[in-house]
Amino acid sequence: xKSKREIIKDCxxxxxxxxxxxATSMRDIAQEVGxxxxxxxxxxxxxQEIFQELLLNMARLFTEGMEEIDGSSHKSIIKLEKLISMxxxxxxxxxxxxxxxxxxxxxxxxxxxxxxxxxxxxxxKQFENIIKQCIExxxxxxxxxxxxxxxxxxxxxxxxxxxxxxxxxxPVELEKEMIHCLVDGLRNK
Amino acid sequence: xKSKREIIKDCxxxxxxxxxxxATSMRDIAQEVGxxxxxxxxxxxxxQEIFQELLLNMARLFTEGMEEIDGSSHKSIIKLEKLISMxxxxxxxxxxxxxxxxxxxxxxxxxxxxxxxxxxxxxxKQFENIIKQCIExxxxxxxxxxxxxxxxxxxxxxxxxxxxxxxxxxPVELEKEMIHCLVDGLRNK
Numbered sequence: 001x002k003s004k005r006e007i008i009k010d011c012x013x014x015x016x017x018x019x020x021x022x023a024t025s026m027r028d029i030a031q032e033v034g035x036x037x038x039x040x041x042x043x044x045x046x047x048q049e050i051f052q053e054l055l056l057n058m059a060r061l062f063t064e065g066m067e068e069i070d071g072s073s074h075k076s077i078i079k080l081e082k083l084i085s086m087x088x089x090x091x092x093x094x095x096x097x098x099x100x101x102x103x104x105x106x107x108x109x110x111x112x113x114x115x116x117x118x119x120x121x122x123x124x125k126q127f128e129n130i131i132k133q134c135i136e137x138x139x140x141x142x143x144x145x146x147x148x149x150x151x152x153x154x155x156x157x158x159x160x161x162x163x164x165x166x167x168x169x170x171p172v173e174l175e176k177e178m179i180h181c182l183v184d185g186l187r188n189k
Numbered sequence: 190x191k192s193k194r195e196i197i198k199d200c201x202x203x204x205x206x207x208x209x210x211x212a213t214s215m216r217d218i219a220q221e222v223g224x225x226x227x228x229x230x231x232x233x234x235x236x237q238e239i240f241q242e243l244l245l246n247m248a249r250l251f252t253e254g255m256e257e258i259d260g261s262s263h264k265s266i267i268k269l270e271k272l273i274s275m276x277x278x279x280x281x282x283x284x285x286x287x288x289x290x291x292x293x294x295x296x297x298x299x300x301x302x303x304x305x306x307x308x309x310x311x312x313x314k315q316f317e318n319i320i321k322q323c324i325e326x327x328x329x330x331x332x333x334x335x336x337x338x339x340x341x342x343x344x345x346x347x348x349x350x351x352x353x354x355x356x357x358x359x360p361v362e363l364e365k366e367m368i369h370c371l372v373d374g375l376r377n378k
Contacts, residue, residue, distance in 0.1 A: 077376070131375075140375045144366050146355075151370040154347040155340045162339045177333050181340040185374015186320075186329045187266070 008033055008043055012050045013096035021051055021100075021107040052112045055105055058097045059119040061090065066126050076133035077140070081179050083127065087156040088175045091163055098160040124149065152182050197222055197232055201239045202285035210240055210289075210296040241301045244294055247286045248308040250279065255315050265322035266329070270368050272316065276345040277364045280352055287349040313338065341371050 002010075011032040015024045026047055030037040044050050065086045069079050091098055101120075108116055128149045134140040140148075159178070163169070191199075200221040204213045215236055219226040233239050254275045258268050280287055290309075297305055317338045323329040329337075348367070352358070 134375070139377055141369070141373075141377045143369055143375060144362075147363070147366045148370055148375055150347075150351045151344045151367070154351070155343045157347075158339075158343040162343070166335075173333075174336070177336045178340070180330070180332055181337055183374060184330075184376050185372060186323070186332055186337055187373050188328055188330045189378050 017096045017099040021104045076130050085175045091159040095160045206285045206288040210293045274364045280349040284349045
């Protein structure tokens, strides 16, 4: 069973996504959870506290996933495919929190903002290094690694939003199709 | 030489992009243009007026480009490559206006909003039909056309933002690399 704190986090994430962090009040969160605003303060001290927890937990999940994949003995192209699968899974499982990473992170307070951008920058650097390694291995054609990184990440970043509007899409099928679009390309060869 | 109205439009687009439509005042626009707020009203009646003009002009440019490309006698895969090139060119030439299409269009008044979303939906439908035709022609492998459309458009939509941060990228090279990433794929075959 979910703890009260988990329920509060889920409700807050849903509201931050729908209304934006700034427009969401403690009162809104209390109403969504179904408790009095005064009681909510027994569980969390501010909306920034819960916002930080949502964003930094999500950033750490990505970092842990990257460490596990990048630390494995797989070839770089397999690592890249596993990263794409991870993004698809996270977009499906953590749709609300992921939306905050794409849109709302600028509202973090100074210190958590520093931690967040540092995790993100490190993540993107590792992602780019894996792309470079795919080129060195001869598995990728010689493309500009920065353009390839931008192209892949801009699609993966918006996946949560696109996915929420789909009704009948199989997650396993979606992983396969995303790898196909982003790695193999559309052209028949 | 640019007309006064063109100069006002450029300044407004820059501000709407930087501060957002809502946070930009007529006074801000006047200051950016270098005139008194009172004089600005001799040229435009409201910020919504200039905002509509920027967004609908941009949407119509895309629609005209689509009509020209889709009406040509080229094979669908060539049409798709030409569409990608058009997006790259527009992102470079109209960076500020394009950003409004990605982020700020929700602030349009009711009637222009209807026109804008109708142009956008029609554009995306035509884009998807071209992808379907590429699959039918055997030039694309059998991918889910909706996923392919999402993947291509999410990258093209954010190109303006990524491009603005690059210093030394050749536009012709960028067109080639984008077609490579989005159509050919990264994998060496």
